[in-house]
Amino acid sequence: MPAPSSSSSSSSVCTFLLIFLLAVRASNCAAKATKNTRPPRQLSADYYAKKCPQLEQIVGSVTSQQFKEAPVSGPATIRLFFHDCFVEGCDASILISTKPGSKQLAEKDAEDNKDLRVEAFQTINMAKELVERKCPGIVSCADILAVAARDFVHLAGGPYYQVKKGRWDGKISMASRVQYNIPRANFTIDQQLKLFNSKGLTLEDLVVLSGAHTFGFAHCKQFVGRLYNYRGTKQPDPDMDPRLLKALQMSCPQFGGNSDIIAPFDVTTPFMFDHAYYGNLEAKLGLLASDQALVLDPRTKPLVQQLGKDKQKFFQAFSVAMEKMGSIGVKRGRRHGEKRRYCSMHA
Ligand code: HEM
Incomplete structure (x- = not known):
């Protein structure tokens, strides 16, 4: 139309x-201003070509099923990816759950993230579980999120683009880092631009x-x-x-x-x-x-x-x-990152 x-x-x-x-x-129901003007750290489309060649197919089986059964998962996952990338970089820090009894809330539980839909988290967790069965310990949650977001754009009639991969998952997820990194619905263009510029x-x-x-x-x-x-x-x-x-x-x-x-x-x-x-x-x-x-x-x-x-x-x-946004604050290696078995828990 x-x-x-x-x-x-x-x-x-x-x-x-x-x-x-x-x-x-x-149905149910974002600080570290990562100033990232440096070029992205060597993400590549064929990053898992040797160790997990079926990755995109596995994630695709989950996203296409979710698209049919719970169509709200599409927009919800793209928003989840955006909120992940803008706080601490695209490192799946948004997927971490607050430890039971802990006073320090994880990103996910910050006020600005309260309306992120559970269907988006479920999509990534389901995809991760399937990926772990075929390629244990290889693929980061951050890459799965980037691939799933692309899938949903395409499934809903949007463009298909290559997703570069090689992100590691982040070790830090703090609710206190969210507020100044996520734009608000009443932001002026100046305010929106300032925030976007701070992310490169x-x-x-x-x-x-x-x-x-x-x-x-x-x-x-x-x-x-x-x-x-x-x-x-x-x-x-x-x-x-x-x-x-x-x-x-x-x-x-x-x-x-x-x-x-x-x-x-x-x-x-x-x-x-x-x-x-x-x-x-x-x-x-x-x-x-x-x-x-x-x-x-x-x-x-x-x-x-x-x-x-x-x-x-x-x-x-x-x-x-999307490729540019997907390269914000990318982490590589054990010093800065981890590969999680479960996306909601640190490794
Ligand atoms: C530019 C500044 C932006 C502002 C102020 C903004 C704000 C918002 C707000 C307030 C909502 C509604 C949340 C709710 O009530 O549940 C929303 C939803 C959404 N946002 Fe944004 N957003 C911005 C940029 C983006 C970007 C860059 C993306 C992705 C590339 C994005 C993707 C989405 C999607 C797909 C939804 C719908 C989510 C759903 O239906 O579950 N937004 N956004």
């Missing part, structure tokens, strides 16, 4: 949205990677401010289409709503990885203030317009940007 223009997206959009708002509820990512990477919001869902609390009291004005955000506003207000009251209610990022094709996200922004159909900001800022608007017109350009740029 093409990206809607503001006039063509009338009732069908809202009907679609409402169906999702009513039918889909959340550019303004273009920010626009392109935000395109992951072409699928998946967000909880009311992430955008309710836009619906009733935008930036303290006691008015809704003028940059939201009035029909979308109305539909969202019906599901997300200002006070006392159900905290499990979620809304799709992309009201036109919520389960498809396409470029509709950018067309939606131009039609004032962005869900988060941070999304809509991309079309309001003169630095990012031209790229939003280009990507909205050209799906192939988006797919190409997204593949490159």
Whole structure:
């Protein structure tokens, strides 16, 4: 389905949205600013060619099954990968569970990670278990996460790109390192850019990677401010289409709503990885203030317009940007890393 223009997206959009708002509820329910401007450390596409040649096939059997049985696993796993890479680098530190009785919470239990879906963790754990049976002690959880994220992009209709591998798992996972490394839904472009720059990512990477919001869902609390009291004005955000506003207000009251209610990022094709996200922004159909900001800022608007017109350009740029994001803070060797048997526990 093409990206809607503001006039063509009338009732069908809202009907679609409402169906999702009513039918889909959340099933459950990021500091060390790793300044990484150095080139990635020798990741390679054939890293496991000798020791675990079936790796991608094994992970693929799990991701394709999950895609059928629990489609929310797709967007959830891509978000999990993003939250992993932005805190301590792409080292599966997000998968570690807090030790029972420990006062020091692991990354996963930080406030900003509370809404990461259990289906994403389950996908990686299932894949790891199968991989361990065929190639014990060889493959890192961090690489499995990178491969699974790519699989889901492709399964949902997005590009297929090679995943470079060779990441080791990290030894550090601390909730206290999350808050300043994960962007918030009300961040301005300056705030988003500062954070992305601190990870070695550019303004273009920010626009392109935000395109992951072409699928998946967000909880009311992430955008309710836009619906009733935008930036303290006691008015809704003028940059939201009035029909979308109305539909969202019906599901997300200002006070006392159900905290499990979620809304799709992309009201036109919520389960498809396409470029509709950018067309939606131009039609004032962005869900988060941070999304809509991309079309309001003169630095990012031209790229939003280009990507909205050209799906192939988006797919190409997204593949490159995912490889870049996937190289943030990569660890190699026993001094800095480990290979875990279980992704949720240090080795
Ligand atoms: C640029 C700044 C970003 C901000 C402010 C942001 C914020 C958010 C928020 C608030 C949610 C909703 C969480 C919830 O309520 O459950 C979300 C979901 C999501 N984010 Fe982002 N995000 C950003 C960038 C990214 C990037 C770079 C990626 C991946 C490359 C990504 C992938 C996703 C996906 C796929 C979801 C849907 C998850 C699901 O349905 O379970 N986001 N994001």
